[in-house]
Amino acid sequence: MAQTIQLQVNGAPYEREIEPNRLLVDFIRYDLGLTGTKEGCSVGVCGACAVLLDGKMVSSCLTLAASVDGSSITTVEGLAAEDEMNAVQRAFVDYGGYQCGICTPGQVVAATALLNENPSPTEDEVKEWMMGNLCRCTGYYKILEAVMKAGAAK
Amino acid sequence: MNGFEYHAPDSLQEALQLLQQNGEDAKLLAGGTGLINLMKQRLAQPAVLIDLRKISDLNYVKPDNGTLRIGALTRHRQVETSAEVKERVPLLAETYKHVATVRIRNVATVGGGLAHADPNQDPPPAYLVLGASVKAVSSSEERTIPLDDFFVDYYETVLQPDEMLTEIEVPVPPANTGTAFIKFLPKTADDYATVSAAALLTLGEDEVCQEVRLAFGSAGSTAIRARGAEDMLRGQRASVEAFRAAAEAAKDEVDPLSDPRGSAEYKRDMAEVFARRALEQALADAQARLAASGRR
Numbered sequence: 001m002a003q004t005i006q007l008q009v010n011g012a013p014y015e016r017e018i019e020p021n022r023l024l025v026d027f028i029r030y031d032l033g034l035t036g037t038k039e040g041c042s043v044g045v046c047g048a049c050a051v052l053l054d055g056k057m058v059s060s061c062l063t064l065a066a067s068v069d070g071s072s073i074t075t076v077e078g079l080a081a082e083d084e085m086n087a088v089q090r091a092f093v094d095y096g097g098y099q100c101g102i103c104t105p106g107q108v109v110a111a112t113a114l115l116n117e118n119p120s121p122t123e124d125e126v127k128e129w130m131m132g133n134l135c136r137c138t139g140y141y142k143i144l145e146a147v148m149k150a151g152a153a154k
Numbered sequence: 155m156n157g158f159e160y161h162a163p164d165s166l167q168e169a170l171q172l173l174q175q176n177g178e179d180a181k182l183l184a185g186g187t188g189l190i191n192l193m194k195q196r197l198a199q200p201a202v203l204i205d206l207r208k209i210s211d212l213n214y215v216k217p218d219n220g221t222l223r224i225g226a227l228t229r230h231r232q233v234e235t236s237a238e239v240k241e242r243v244p245l246l247a248e249t250y251k252h253v254a255t256v257r258i259r260n261v262a263t264v265g266g267g268l269a270h271a272d273p274n275q276d277p278p279p280a281y282l283v284l285g286a287s288v289k290a291v292s293s294s295e296e297r298t299i300p301l302d303d304f305f306v307d308y309y310e311t312v313l314q315p316d317e318m319l320t321e322i323e324v325p326v327p328p329a330n331t332g333t334a335f336i337k338f339l340p341k342t343a344d345d346y347a348t349v350s351a352a353a354l355l356t357l358g359e360d361e362v363c364q365e366v367r368l369a370f371g372s373a374g375s376t377a378i379r380a381r382g383a384e385d386m387l388r389g390q391r392a393s394v395e396a397f398r399a400a401a402e403a404a405k406d407e408v409d410p411l412s413d414p415r416g417s418a419e420y421k422r423d424m425a426e427v428f429a430r431r432a433l434e435q436a437l438a439d440a441q442a443r444l445a446a447s448g449r450r
Binding site: 043044047 | 155156157158159160162183186187190191194203205207254255256257258260261342343344
């Protein structure tokens, strides 16, 4: 039976009717048309679908849209203020923290969540936090460098 | 994923009533990192899903009279970073740190994890050596279940269809106790273990093992206590030789299955190695604690 959910996505209010088995990643991509969030592994391992749920990083592929009724979601589209990239996005561009790009939205969301919690992480802290975001191009050194620079720039 | 009837009750009582009305057709949804995966694969197909997200009073870590009480809906990440946990039962903070990734630990709950009862999980062996118990509540009854009696088989516990796990009670180990949790990860850091081992060692006079507990994950259809190995060590002086003999005995107490993380034979061999290392690490931890308390 369809139900109505109300939530904030990237600061804007939404009200939508959904089926209870609608996954958050599908809701974001197909119902809201925000395709920056990707679906990779579908089992919570790869991190491509990472979004912030009330500020906490979660896998949108393991979350029901019904469960986020009343919550606030930030997707990769909501990280930049107007035309200004956030420190993490800027650093990913400046230090080449991407190759093919498919994992990049998840990487950027994850790194932003890290710096929100720990503004100047050590290299080990970055590695531990970011290990949940896989890069099939194996561009990890550049990603690490970008996150470290974003942390130092803050 | 199949369709289902969705409820998000405001209170525990309401959740328990829904559970009683729907029995085996219903599943409780906590963090969802286990259940949603099972539902996607159609290994679980509940007709009714009871989402516990609005129940806010089961999210806590409370020291209570020599124990630590952890609400079932407390997130893994909260236990891992809790000052109360780090001070009183550091083994738990350390163990939860090994579970998957921060993104999963932000969501997965302590009670949901135990009720999920996947034998590859990290926390169960740690809880077993700590002598933890869980509280199970239905709309008419409440009971306490020692974790030793809780796990039945793969994804199966003694919880009845109308029962919900609401709290984990963990005895705070005595001061002269060391603990360890180690995980064999030949592939990636966020993987399930090939074998994991937890140990608790309480030292008496002359480094005699007053109490010893040893448990494994990923080494059978449930988390497993190695009681034979424990019996060999209890009352003995802690030594490399004694640990080696006990670890060898522990090898016969596991019953692993071959999977992509290792053959059954290999896992059995690794159980011995990791048992020995866990015991050695628990001893070093106990010695460090004794030395630190002597200096005070």
